[in-house]
Amino acid sequence: MGRRITALEVAKEAGVSRSAVSLVLNGRADGFLAKDTQERIREVADRLGYRPNLLAQSLRNQRSKVIGIMSDRAVGGAFDGAIIAGADAVAREAGFMTLAADTGGEPEKAEPVARLLLDRAVEGLIYLTVGLHETRVVDSFLRVPAALANCYPTADSPAAASLLPVFIPDEPTGGRVAAEHLIALGHRRIAFLRGDDDSPASFLREDAFRAAMGNAGLPVREEWVRHGGFRTRPAYAAATAVLEGPADRRPTAILAGNDRAAVGVILAAANLGISVPADLSVVGYDDEAALADLMVPALTTVALPLQEMGRRAMASVLARLEPEAAPAPTSPPAQVLLPCPLVERESTAPPPT
Amino acid sequence: MGRRITALEVAKEAGVSRSAVSLVLNGRADGFLAKDTQERIREVADRLGYRPNLLAQSLRNQRSKVIGIMSDRAVGGAFDGAIIAGADAVAREAGFMTLAADTGGEPEKAEPVARLLLDRAVEGLIYLTVGLHETRVVDSFLRVPAALANCYPTADSPAAASLLPVFIPDEPTGGRVAAEHLIALGHRRIAFLRGDDDSPASFLREDAFRAAMGNAGLPVREEWVRHGGFRTRPAYAAATAVLEGPADRRPTAILAGNDRAAVGVILAAANLGISVPADLSVVGYDDEAALADLMVPALTTVALPLQEMGRRAMASVLARLEPEAAPAPTSPPAQVLLPCPLVERESTAPPPT
DNA sequence: TTGAAAGCGCTAACAT
DNA sequence: ATGTTAGCGCTTTCAA
Helix, strand or coil, rough: CCCEEEEEEHEEEEHCCHHHHHHHHCCCCCCCCCCCHHHHHHHHHHHCCCCCCHHHHHHHHCCCEEEEEEEEECCCCHHHHHHHHHHHHHHHCCEEEEEEECCCCCCCHHHHHHHHHHHHCCEEEEEEEEEEEEEEEHHHHHCEEEEEEEEEEECCCHHHHHCEEEEEEEEEEEHHHHHHHHHCCCCEEEEEECCCCCHHHHHHHHHHHHHHHCCCCCCHHHHEEEECCCCHHHHHHHHHHCCCCCHHHHCCCCEECCCCHHHHHHHHHHHCCCCCCCCCCECCCCCCCCCHCCCCCCEEECCHHHHHHHHHHHHHHHHHHCCCCCCCCCCCCCCEEEECEEEEECCCCCCCC | CCCCCCCCHHHHHHHCCCHHHHHCCCCCCCCCCCCCHHHHHHHHHHHHCCCCCCHHHHHHCCCCCCEEEEECCCCCCCCHHHHHHHHHHHHHCCEEEEEEECCCCCHHHHHHHHHHHHHHHCEEEEEEEEEEEEEECCCHHHHEEEEEEEEECCCCCCCHHCCCCEEEEEEHHHHHHHHHHHHHHHCEEEEEEEEECCCCCHHHHHHHHHHHHHHHHCCHHHHHECCCCCCCHHHHHHHHHHCCCCCCHHHCCCCCHHHHHHHHHHHHHCCCCCCCCCCCCCEEEEECCHHHHHHCCCEEEEEECCCHHHHHHHHHHHHHHCCCCCCCCCCCCCCCECCCCEEEEEEEECCCC
């Protein structure tokens, strides 16, 4: 492992002082150093393959240019991955790197992990969760600019946590749009499969469904509003129950709790000989990568703004770090709802006549 | 943002020198400092909430305790995520953190990204790819202990790259095991859907299939060996073609190129009224999270050792960093094939009689 | 225009 | 058993 070139060596080789090197490489040399001296220094640095030691720079400048990202599950899932990707892109744009760590699903690890990140001198912190839910904000998050993505503070979080910017999906609108899509296609007999009970999104989506039906003057048949969960198998069972019976007495469309549940619905339909979308329209939720667009028929669904949550959370942190570069809105709203666009694919069509 | 406590402040408060603090906190104090002094220092450090600045430590010790992980695609997918998770777990175990970055799919970014990581003083480097394939190893990877996961060096890589430890799935064995599973169940009419042509895994799996059939004295029907790709839709079409015709003239089992293709097979079978696994057994490959175990019926598949590749790659790097702690095997083989275990679920059964 | 010097927070060899 | 000192690589006054 070859030793790295230091600024001092560049200075020697170029026959100048190491402050000269520093000045030139930081673009502060104009007016101090002769143009050709600057040029020579740059040339030598290049030739020697000089690269500044970012650790030393960080220490000296008290500025690490690193933002910490914490996830509540093992970093690596598709959901948190997309959020991190969004955050990372924005960070890199601004010359920052991201340092990611996860709590491995153990909430009590949040504080120690955050401290570890802080020990590495991260300048800001982002906490994100795989599914939308409440999170207890730990004290470390109040020590630097921070933001929450896909989650919001619990009531027992430190008081100041309520000031943290929160970026979450606009589930009410997403749920409404999904229902309205079906209604606009002409469906009147629409079933709703609610997701897991421990997710706030499940109820938000159900409420939105009911509201949309009400707005359209359509009745909600309670026997068609059932728990389907967030996984394929239970949804398969729920869909089978709803779909049994003659064609004129079953729903012509089903809104599933999420994409995995929608897969269960499609599989159940196939098993019953019901053709999607000719006889039954199916709408998922999440636009889960490598799932929704992978079904045959491809799944119409509502996309979660995963990347966008990451992007916005990072932007909000960065804005507080460099006020001049990206002036924050006068009074940033504590909670931002990001749109969940409908992604129309093949699994929805007008109802059979 | 509250200022952090430094070791000097702890020293003052405890009425000792800052070297005393350093010694105690690094466990080198025994024999130098009185027990009760040590105790007092620890107590004060705790009370003040002192935490060493890891940046300063890294600079001083020339030891950052950080390993860089590079991925060829946007960090966040399920495949690279699992590899990173494995690597990260091993790193954390050893008191290291990981700094992840990706090339965003642009090979020419590999070098600059690696340099960025090196500028942050990472002590080692791991390169991983989402799918198994060749990669041009960049020079930066030869400057520190490094390893490759799920990929191997191209011929035009620097000569020294051939010495890099490589951790890849044992596709030949995996493919063989999949075929033998079907054969052991009693299947004789087995079709094979090859994956994408640009993946070495596709051909490795096909060769393994042919070998297993040969070993069992079973004929390979060329019209049942077709290109199915790695995505659902083309596989759906290929499976439909293979499955048309009367039950006694079609295969009783299909080996798909990967799990997504297997989903296409299952969907195609459903569409043709062929029941899985009663009339047709289906085997996937990859054990893609949130896909294989999510189908109904759940997919029998061959698991890729994703986490294991990450784990082993990290262990290999760490071993060279701390020779005493984890003595490397005398002469580590340059290329390690990691087993791909069969995961038996519901989509396979004995053939119809 | 340049160079010397201080200091970011830490560790370790050395002197006391 | 304790304190002093030098230095990791860098930036930034300040004096020359």
